Amino acid sequence: MVGAAAKLRVARLSVYSNSTLVVLKLVVGILMGSVAVISEAIHSAIDLVAALMARYSVKMSAEPADKDHRYGHGKFENLSGMVEGALIFVAASIIIYEAVDKFFHESEVMLLGAGMAVMGVSAVVNFYVARRLSETAKKTDSLALEADAYHLYTDVWTSMGVFGALVLIQFTGIHLLDPAIALVVAAFIVRAAFDITRRSTEGLLDKSLPEAEMKLIEQIIREHQSEILSFHKLRARKVGSERQIDVHMIVPRGLSIKEGHDLVDHLEKDIKKALPGSVIVVHIEPCDEVCDVCEKLPPSKPFRGESAGDVVAGPPSKD
Numbered sequence: 581m582v583g584a585a586a587k588l589r590v591a592r593l594s595v596y597s598n599s600t601l602v603v604l605k606l607v608v609g610i611l612m613g614s615v616a617v618i619s620e621a622i623h624s625a626i627d628l629v630a631a632l633m634a635r636y637s638v639k640m641s642a643e644p645a646d647k648d649h650r651y652g653h654g655k656f657e658n659l660s661g662m663v664e665g666a667l668i669f670v671a672a673s674i675i676i677y678e679a680v681d682k683f684f685h686e687s688e689v690m691l692l693g694a695g696m697a698v699m700g701v702s703a704v705v706n707f708y709v710a711r712r713l714s715e716t717a718k719k720t721d722s723l724a725l726e727a728d729a730y731h732l733y734t735d736v737w738t739s740m741g742v743f744g745a746l747v748l749i750q751f752t753g754i755h756l757l758d759p760a761i762a763l764v765v766a767a768f769i770v771r772a773a774f775d776i777t778r779r780s781t782e783g784l785l786d787k788s789l790p791e792a793e794m795k796l797i798e799q800i801i802r803e804h805q806s807e808i809l810s811f812h813k814l815r816a817r818k819v820g821s822e823r824q825i826d827v828h829m830i831v832p833r834g835l836s837i838k839e840g841h842d843l844v845d846h847l848e849k850d851i852k853k854a855l856p857g858s859v860i861v862v863h864i865e866p867c868d869e870v871c872d873v874c875e876k877l878p879p880s881k882p883f884r885g886e887s888a889g890d891v892v893a894g895p896p897s898k899d
Contacts, residue, residue, distance in 0.1 A: 584639075587725055590716045591635035594728055597709045598628035601702050608698045612691045615682045616742045619675040619762040620702065623738060623769060626664075626671040627706075627731045633660045634724040658819075661727050661780030668731075668773035672766045679762035689758050692750045699743035706732045706739065721857060727776045734772045738765040789816040789823060793855060797825060800850050807831070807843050809867055825851065826861040833866045840864050 601624045609617035637660035689695075710732035717725035745761035748754065788794065794816060801811050809830040816825040831840060844862045852858050 584720075586716055587720050587722055588635065588639060590712050590725065591631060591728070594631035594709055594713060594732070595628065595635060597705050598624055598631050601705065602628055604698050605702065608691070608694050612689055612695050613687055614689045614695055614746075614758050615675075615678050616745055616758045616762040616765065617695050617698070619678065619765050620699070620735075620739060620742055622671050622675055623735055623765060624702070626668050626769070627728075627735055629667055630664045630728050630731050633664055634728040636660070637724040656724075658723060658780045658784045660724050661776050662784065664727055664731075665773045665777030665780065668769055668776070672769040672773065675762055675766040675769070679759040679766065682759040682762075683756065686755060689746075689749055689755050692746050695746045696743055696750075699739045699746065703736050703739040703743070706735045710736065723779065727780075730772060730776065734768050738768050741765065786817045789818060793823075796854055797827075797851060800854060801827065801829070801847065803850070804843070804847055813863075823855055823858040824861075825858055826863070828863045828865055830865050830867050833868075835864075835866070 602621055605617055605621035605624055609615075609621050637656045640656040710729045713725050713729035713732065716722070717729055741761055741764055745757045749757050789797075794814070797816060798814065801808070801814075809832065811827055811829045813826075813828040815827070816823060818824075829844075831843070835843075844864065847862065848860045851860055
């Protein structure tokens with residue numbers, strides 16, 4: 581549960597930082613009359629909602645399986661990402677509406693120095709928190725924390741963009757730069773929403789693991805082919821931070837129950853070492869053909885349990 585505790589700690593940090601930034605940006609944006617700064621406040625508000633959902637989802641996904649959720653609660657993280665994506669689309673729509681309206685009803689932006697200060701602080705704070713989130717997400721393989729980090733990294737760039745726009749307004753007096761940069765912020769937000777929604781949907785629809793991970797699983801199974809004859813129906817999916825893998829293996833007819841159990845146990849350990857957090861289900865099938873391999877293997881042949889590097893790939897020689 582160390583991973584779950586680390587995820588909760590960094591999720592709380594994100595909640596605290598976003599709460600503070602939302603208040604600062606909103607107050608300063610209203611005093612300035614700046615739609616760009618207010619759009620950043622809305623952006624941070626969405627980040628706050630995302631952080632709250634990330635905290636809740638990582639807490640729920642860490643819950644063990646129960647009688648109503650036999651496969652655990654890992655998909656809470658995917659569901660959280662879906663809701664976050666929808667909220668971000670709503671926020672982008674609000675920003676676009678306000679920015680377009682200001683193009684037709686131009687107004688002067690005031691207190692530019694205060695706006696620059698808030699945007700600078702926001703960029704620094706969000707960069708630090710986003711890096712903490714990203715590091716923890718990689719260590720714990722958490723989609724919810726990864727999504728939260730993505731939001732904050734986007735906020736860093738948009739905050740710097742608003743900072744630059746305020747500097748230009750200070751020197752040029754062109755106040756239409758304010759709604760223009762707000763539209764750029766909205767475009768970043770829409771892109772983030774699309775990416776998060778896509779990735780979350782893939783998890784809910786049980787998309788297969790990446791090709792590189794599937795090939796790694798196949799390679800590990802083949803390294804045990806001195807004990808198995810072949811395998812088929814290999815499937816693997818991602819549920820939160822957990823990988824769920826199942827496969828059918830053909831073994832010699834003379835293999836005992838104990839030998840089959842030891843073989844599967846050894847295979848599972850090798851896969852979990854390569855892909856931590858994996859849950860593996862292996863269905864063993866006896867060879868139903870008359871072949872030299874089955875005939876030559878004695879019924880009492882013990883499972884050797886070699887390390888992967890010592891196993892000779894392929895069935896025993898016919899010689």
